[in-house]
Amino acid sequence: MFSVAQHLDLVLAQCAPLAPVTAPLTAARGLVLASPVVAAHALPPFDNAAMDGYALRFADVASAAPDAAVSVQVVADVAAGSAADPPLAPGEAARIMTGAPMPTDADTVVPLEETTSGSAFPARGCVDVMRAAREGAHVRRAGEEAQAGAVVLDAGVPLGPRQLAAAAAAGSSEVTVHPAPRVAVFATGDELVTPGAPLARGQLWESNSLLLTELVTAAGGSVTHVELARDEREALRARVATVQASVDLIVITGGVGAGAYDVVRQAFGDVLDFREVAMQPGRPQAFGRVGGGPPMFGLPGNPVAAAVSFEVFVRPAIARLRGLTGETRTFTATAAEGWRVRADRQQYLPVIVDGRLVRPAGAGRSHFVARLAQADAYAVVPPGIGDVRAGDAVTVLKATGDG
Ligand SMILES: Nc1nc2c(c(=O)[nH]1)N[C@H]1C(S)=C(S)[C@@H](COP(=O)(O)OP(=O)(O)OC[C@H]3O[C@@H](n4cnc5c(N)ncnc54)[C@H](O)[C@@H]3O)O[C@H]1N2
Numbered sequence: 469m470f471s472v473a474q475h476l477d478l479v480l481a482q483c484a485p486l487a488p489v490t491a492p493l494t495a496a497r498g499l500v501l502a503s504p505v506v507a508a509h510a511l512p513p514f515d516n517a518a519m520d521g522y523a524l525r526f527a528d529v530a531s532a533a534p535d536a537a538v539s540v541q542v543v544a545d546v547a548a549g550s551a552a553d554p555p556l557a558p559g560e561a562a563r564i565m566t567g568a569p570m571p572t573d574a575d576t577v578v579p580l581e582e583t584t585s586g587s588a589f590p591a592r593g594c595v596d597v598m599r600a601a602r603e604g605a606h607v608r609r610a611g612e613e614a615q616a617g618a619v620v621l622d623a624g625v626p627l628g629p630r631q632l633a634a635a636a637a638a639g640s641s642e643v644t645v646h647p648a649p650r651v652a653v654f655a656t657g658d659e660l661v662t663p664g665a666p667l668a669r670g671q672l673w674e675s676n677s678l679l680l681t682e683l684v685t686a687a688g689g690s691v692t693h694v695e696l697a698r699d700e701r702e703a704l705r706a707r708v709a710t711v712q713a714s715v716d717l718i719v720i721t722g723g724v725g726a727g728a729y730d731v732v733r734q735a736f737g738d739v740l741d742f743r744e745v746a747m748q749p750g751r752p753q754a755f756g757r758v759g760g761g762p763p764m765f766g767l768p769g770n771p772v773a774a775a776v777s778f779e780v781f782v783r784p785a786i787a788r789l790r791g792l793t794g795e796t797r798t799f800t801a802t803a804a805e806g807w808r809v810r811a812d813r814q815q816y817l818p819v820i821v822d823g824r825l826v827r828p829a830g831a832g833r834s835h836f837v838a839r840l841a842q843a844d845a846y847a848v849v850p851p852g853i854g855d856v857r858a859g860d861a862v863t864v865l866k867a868t869g870d871g
């Protein structure tokens with residue numbers, strides 16, 4: 469029997485970050501940076517106004533007060549996007565809009581609310597300044613957020629909405645990223661039929677391929693192939709051989725047991741590592757490569773076992789292929805009620821999370837796929853701990869797709 473950690477070591481040793489590619493920002497969401505993003509220019513690129521108002525020399529209006537306004541002559545108008553740099557003589561000002569470049573001759577912006585201009589906000593003529601805070605007020609300085617060449621995003625960062633905005637603001641149109649792993653999902657089992665089709669005696673509606681497709685997608689993989697395979701050894705080998713050149717990972721469920729018709733073991737028993745892992749559910753596991761193919765998982769067919777095996781082994785493998793490091797998926801919670809635990813295996817019990825409390829979702833049997841829908845995480849109880857009592861602190865593994 470192998471520990472969970474030992475089996476995870478075997479898996480991760482076979483998974484390396486995928487070779488970097490260049491992607492346009494618009495196609496990079498969810499991908500992980502392989503190279504840092506550096507600022508092509510200073511951020512902001514030029515001194516600019518932080519408020520709609522008047523750009524002027526502070527010295528001209530330093531004495532301004534509500535009862536002692538100082539008049540300035542507005543001689544120019546600078547809109548955002550304007551390349552103009554109007555000269556300003558002492559006592560002169562330019563009307564300026566938020567984001568517009570500061571005239572070289574000005575050092576301060578007086579917001580329109582601090583003048584007598586009111587809603588008229590004139591672009592020419594005399595305006596009375598009632599207050600000027602300080603020299604440099606309401607000016608956003610070139611480079612105050614980042615200097616040209618500064619690292620804005622480090623390698624290893626996953627690109628979400630805010631990171632993509634930062635890359636765009638830094639002047640990047642494309643980024644160097646690890647591509648999303650392409651994943652093939654196979655469900656196996658002669659007893660399985662498509663959901664909704666009539667069931668004959670001995671048949672079951674197939675759910676693992678959808679479960680795994682959605683889990684892979686939510687974990688940042690790209691499912692490019694989904695197939696329901698029959699319990700025929702040569703046919704499964706042929707299908708895997710056909711698909712493996714065009715994917716980065718293969719996930720098969722069912723047929724890893726020692727039963728007479730367990731097709732994954734029959735087809736790949738000589739090339740994959742078939743292991744008993746000290747976990748409940750998910751004890752039978754298979755992993756390895758077929759020929760020069762990509763890493764391949766044989767997960768147990770019981771749906772809860774497949775779901776747990778995904779979180780414990782497949783998700784970390786996908787994270788590694790994506791170039792992610794240090795993904796933390798666990799947190800500590802308190803058991804709202806107790807439950808039984810087998811002492812010889814690491815238990816993964818589907819639980820309902822309620823703030824910092826967790827309680828079992830359903831009975832935690834490995835074929836209870838309908839009740840799995842109530843769970844939003846798995847309580848992880850290491851071997852040797854024994855039963856959990858109400859009030860105990862427990863480690864909880866987040867379920868993919870629930871944040
Ligand atoms: N004699 C023993 N029998 C079993 C053992 C054992 O140690 N000795 N282990 C049990 C455990 S634990 C598990 S888990 C399963 C693993 O077996 P397989 O991976 O070969 O899974 P299957 O036999 O193919 O299926 C198990 C169960 O799950 C249903 N299933 C399978 N695939 C799907 C799917 N895509 N969608 C929905 N349901 C699926 C299948 O119909 C079976 O009911 O072995 C135990 N037996």
Ligand code: MOO
Pocket residue numbers: 747748749750751752768770773834835
């Ligand atoms: O360990 Mo099996 O994986 O319980 O259902």
